[in-house]
Amino acid sequence: MDKEPARTEERLSVGGIKLSPELVLFNYSRHVHQACALLPTLRTLSHQQINIFFLSLARHGPEDTVTTSFCVLPEFRTSTMAALTAMNTTDNNITSCSNVGVLSIYPHRHNLSLLGKVLSTLAGQGVPIHGLCTSISALSILTDFKEFDAAVTALAGVLDLPPNHSPFRQEFRIRQICS
Amino acid sequence: METIAVYWEPIVRVYGYDVKRDISLIELELPLDMLEDIGDQADQLARSGKGFTMTLVQQATEHSFRICLVTAFQDADAVFNLFQKTAIENPELEIRTPHKVELLSFHGPHFQDRYGIAEATFNALDPSDITIFAAGCTGTSVYLIVEEGKAEEARNILSASFVVPEAKARKDLLRH
Numbered sequence: 001m002d003k004e005p006a007r008t009e010e011r012l013s014v015g016g017i018k019l020s021p022e023l024v025l026f027n028y029s030r031h032v033h034q035a036c037a038l039l040p041t042l043r044t045l046s047h048q049q050i051n052i053f054f055l056s057l058a059r060h061g062p063e064d065t066v067t068t069s070f071c072v073l074p075e076f077r078t079s080t081m082a083a084l085t086a087m088n089t090t091d092n093n094i095t096s097c098s099n100v101g102v103l104s105i106y107p108h109r110h111n112l113s114l115l116g117k118v119l120s121t122l123a124g125q126g127v128p129i130h131g132l133c134t135s136i137s138a139l140s141i142l143t144d145f146k147e148f149d150a151a152v153t154a155l156a157g158v159l160d161l162p163p164n165h166s167p168f169r170q171e172f173r174i175r176q177i178c179s
Numbered sequence: 180m181e182t183i184a185v186y187w188e189p190i191v192r193v194y195g196y197d198v199k200r201d202i203s204l205i206e207l208e209l210p211l212d213m214l215e216d217i218g219d220q221a222d223q224l225a226r227s228g229k230g231f232t233m234t235l236v237q238q239a240t241e242h243s244f245r246i247c248l249v250t251a252f253q254d255a256d257a258v259f260n261l262f263q264k265t266a267i268e269n270p271e272l273e274i275r276t277p278h279k280v281e282l283l284s285f286h287g288p289h290f291q292d293r294y295g296i297a298e299a300t301f302n303a304l305d306p307s308d309i310t311i312f313a314a315g316c317t318g319t320s321v322y323l324i325v326e327e328g329k330a331e332e333a334r335n336i337l338s339a340s341f342v343v344p345e346a347k348a349r350k351d352l353l354r355h
Contacts, residue, residue: 120218135318
């Protein structure tokens with residue numbers, strides 16, 4: 001396991017914070033033996049060239065349920081919901097939440113302190129947490145898009161960021177119209 | 180300012196695959212108002228040298244969360260015991276006995292900006308009998324937590340959709 005990063009006055013040293021554009025979150029749950037709407041949905045989104053900014057999947061519970069949480073841009077909310085509900089199975093549970101965003105802290109260095117401080121700080125300050133997932137270097141938190149500033153302010157008390165650091169926000173994106 | 184290019188390739192190129200064994204999955208379900216305490220306990224575990232391989236949190240209901248925490252196998256008991264002590268005092272916290280799993284991960288250029296990555300991953304694995312206990316597609320990475328003994332099989336299946344360019348594959352081969 002990586003060596004624990006340096007602590008400055010109990011703050012954890014990290015490289016930076018990145019903020020996503022505004023997104024829509026979908027939560028989809030089904031029992032494993034029920035027909036799965038996830039794969040057809042992913043195929044539809046791929047066919048329509050819709051990027052998924054964040055996805056987590058967990059299999060859980062005594063009834064063996066699989067829950068998938070994923071995010072797309074707001075302009076694709078309707079088509080994504082249509083894809084998820086296309087199978088018309090009433091036993092599946094689909095919810096959506098608009099106006100969310102992904103706040104990514106990097107690098108995490110597999111540090112449980114970082115995970116712990118992020119959870120306890122945001123929860124303690126009342127910043128909503130809709131989800132969290134780690135990647136090779138980043139710890140990404142799903143929160144309300146309008147709470148980004150509050151989240152960054154709260155985390156500044158437990159994270160030691162580089163001098164003159166400002167959370168990176170994408171200001172524009174280039175999208176290929178056709179392949 | 181950052182420029183993002185969206186592109187598509189018939190077979191997605193990746194930097195490489197990583198398989199981790201001797202890891203355990205610990206699952207918790209807890210009410211919203213316990214998240215702060217659990218965070219404090221994670222911090223406590225870090226101070227005793229414990230870390231995570233991968234973690235994810237989902238909102239289970241409006242007032243509860245699900246946490247999947249993957250740790251080194253040798254650390255799993257210590258992690259479990261700490262949370263279990265809390266669960267005894269707080270019956271609303273549910274924790275499941277750790278079980279051994281394997282991790283297959285891979286990452287590629289601009290995964291977070293490209294469509295089709297998740298579809299290619301899950302579509303390729305769907306016909307197999309590999310159980311995926313947890314997965315994350317965030318940043319440039321895809322992380323798959325699978326049953327013990329199945330990570331290599333998962334890699335073989337995915338290698339048809341996600342290819343390591345030849346020079347890198349040769350270097351990996353020499354290294355191993």
